[in-house]
């Protein structure tokens with residue numbers, strides 16, 4: 309019996325051929341294929357603009373840079389997320405206030421954001437609420453419109469951590485849109501780590517509806533440099549007086565940036581992966597529906613996370629909530645017993661506010677929703693190459709382990 313990990317990339321011969329062709333082309337680092345991938349990503353998600361970068365963490369860092377976040381600014385981050393959502397605020401010298409989450413979905417609710425904002429004056433008397441980073445945990449969307457409304461009232465930015473939510477659609481007053489359109493946010497960040505919905509090895513994307521933000525992202529992912537003659541400010545160095553034209557070698561750096569570039573090799577893989585996105589979406593949705601049915605008899609000791617209203621998710625993770633006290637076994641015992649049966653699982657996530665780095669800076673504060681979610685969550689195998697029978701195998705193993 310093959311081992312079923314909790315997530316796994318899907319790479320076929322078309323992907324391998326695309327990478328082989330990219331290796332024979334002129335550019336190995338950022339070249340024309342990156343632009344092609346960005347356009348394909350916009351077409352697939354409905355995003356107005358997209359800037360590719362080296363990974364999802366870089367995408368979040370670039371988002372914080374492009375919005376000019378820095379010391380004195382406070383970012384609200386849900387406690388249940390991957391480390392990078394909070395770390396990007398620290399990279400730019402901003403502070404983090406952690407918000408609680410709904411114990412049934414793991415998603416930050418508008419009231420959790422309000423409560424976090426209300427705590428800011430006690431924690432950071434000099435700080436100002438400047439950004440919120442809602443996380444579409446497991447692929448379900450937070451209630452973006454009310455969250456954006458709260459942010460707008462405080463003149464704060466919204467950066468979606470959409471790393472789990474490629475392909476997810478959600479309802480707005482104007483109809484259904486996809487995550488990445490930035491209908492209710494300034495920027496949305498994606499990751500193409502192998503377990504995410506499309507896999508590039510490493511890769512990331514920032515989408516927006518603002519061409520000025522887009523120009524900043526493009527500059528900051530490559531050292532802060534520009535080759536746009538209209539943007540040059542140092543005419544003494546830029547212009548050749550004899551020709552009254554711009555020097556052909558000239559580039560300019562007006563702000564600090566990084567090397568967060570995606571390569572043409574990865575972009576070629578990305579274009580090939582996006583061609584399979586509709587199939588990935590259909591597979592993930594079908595497998596999730598099959599789990600929903602097969603797991604129903606195991607309630608109430610085991611139940612899927614609650615369905616978030618107003619969205620049609622493409623789940624990145626199939627998370628369940630288990631009552632380990634009722635089962636009479638610890639989560640570690642359950643994880644090990646499942647592993648022995650060839651079933652991989654993972655915990656998403658240890659609340660980030662409990663990490664020693666963050667507790668050392670901000671101390672400990674009770675976030676009961678996040679603690680409850682963390683105490684009972686477990687992610688079951690979910691990836692496009694899974695067969696229908698694999699779902700039954702997982703459910704059978706769970707039944708034996710909790711019996």
Ligand SMILES: *Cc1c(COP(=O)(O)O)cnc(C)c1O
Nearest residue numbers: 363364365390392471499500501
């Ligand atoms: C994967 C992930 C990231 C970071 O993406 P990388 O590509 O691994 O850097 C950030 N936030 C969330 C919620 C993620 O799942």
